[in-house]
Each structure stands twice: as structure tokens, then as C-alpha cells.
Amino acid sequence: MKHQLQVNGRAHRVEAEAGKPLLWVLREDLGLTGTKFGCGAAQCGACTVHVEGAATRSCVMPVQAVAGKRITTIEGLSNDRSHALQQAWIKDQVPQCGYCQSGMLMAAAALLAEHPKPTDAQIDAAITNLCRCGTYPRVRAAIHAAAAIGVRS
The missing domain is CATH 3.10.20.30 (Beta-grasp domain)
Incomplete structure (x- = not known):
């Protein structure tokens, strides 16, 4: 088909x-x-x-x-890592093993599209992705950093 x-x-x-x-x-x-x-x-x-x-x-x-x-x-x-989230992920050294990161970034991008300045509670509710390395505090910090820069659609 x-x-x-x-x-x-x-x-x-x-x-x-x-x-x-x-x-x-x-x-x-x-x-x-x-x-x-x-x-x-x-x-x-x-x-x-x-x-x-x-x-x-x-x-x-x-x-x-x-x-x-x-x-x-x-x-x-983005094809050149210019998206605000990708920049924040790099700056805040979010990944350890990195396996879950593409899914985390996509969940974070959807969150920021809906809530450009999310609260910690909104981040916690939206980021339900599992990370075996436990980088959740860095994920939250990077989302806040990207929100401060502003995310383009």
C-alpha cells in the first residue's frame, strides 16, 4: 500500500x-x-x-x-544545530549516553511551542521520556535556557 x-x-x-x-x-x-x-x-x-x-x-x-x-x-x-533547544542541550551538556536525546528534544520542542515560558511543573508534565542516565535536572535547565533565548517554530 x-x-x-x-x-x-x-x-x-x-x-x-x-x-x-x-x-x-x-x-x-x-x-x-x-x-x-x-x-x-x-x-x-x-x-x-x-x-x-x-x-x-x-x-x-x-x-x-x-x-x-x-x-x-x-x-x-534544524540541520545545523541552530535550534535554541539544541544550543541549550550542548551548552548545558545534557546528554550522557545520548540515546534518548532526540526524543527528549522533540518533546521539549512541542512543549515550548505550546508554552514558550514553561514552569517546572509544565516541564515535568510534558517530558515523560525516560532517561537511564538521569539527566532530568539538566533537561529542565536546558529547556528554561532555550525558553529564555526564544524558540522559532
Whole structure:
């Protein structure tokens, strides 16, 4: 079955079963490997992308459900690390192992789009991604730093 996808501002036509998770379409069919597989049950958040601007766990999202919708992956956040969140992540040395970070960044970007100056409570409610390294205090600090700079859409 063929699906029309709008990923990172580009139109793509992919052939995949209707129920194939978006994560695997992104990684296997489009070669966008920044989105990671973690748990496969929408619990860890490593696979977070934006669908129509909303943080979405791509490991359980069937490709048919996103056909024709605007999808943004970590590669689409910025291609040169110029996004305020990416700059804050680097400055505050957020990652340790880094595996969860693309999903964390995407969740944080969706949060800042909705709440440009989030409170700690809003950050805690929005960032449900799991990080085995426990970098949550640095994640929170980086989100506040990016909010102070201002985030472009």
C-alpha cells in the first residue's frame, strides 16, 4: 500500500503495510535514523516525533494514521544545530549516553511551542521520556535556557 507523507517539509511516497509503525517507515524506508527505537510500547519516548506539531510516539503510530499529515523528526528540528533547544542541550551538556536525546528534544520542542515560558511543573508534565542516565535536572535547565533565548517554530 502506498502512503503520501510530509516529513521535514518534503513530500515522500512510501510503500508499506498500513499498520507499519511510523518509526520503522522513518528509519527503514526514509533513512531518517535520528528517531530511535526504545521500548516499542510508547513508554520511553525515544521515538518521539511531531505530527502536526504534537509530540507523538512513533513506535505505535501506524503509517496510515499519519498519511498527509505534517511530520517532523529530529533531523527536521534544524540541520545545523541552530535550534535554541539544541544550543541549550550542548551548552548545558545534557546528554550522557545520548540515546534518548532526540526524543527528549522533540518533546521539549512541542512543549515550548505550546508554552514558550514553561514552569517546572509544565516541564515535568510534558517530558515523560525516560532517561537511564538521569539527566532530568539538566533537561529542565536546558529547556528554561532555550525558553529564555526564544524558540522559532
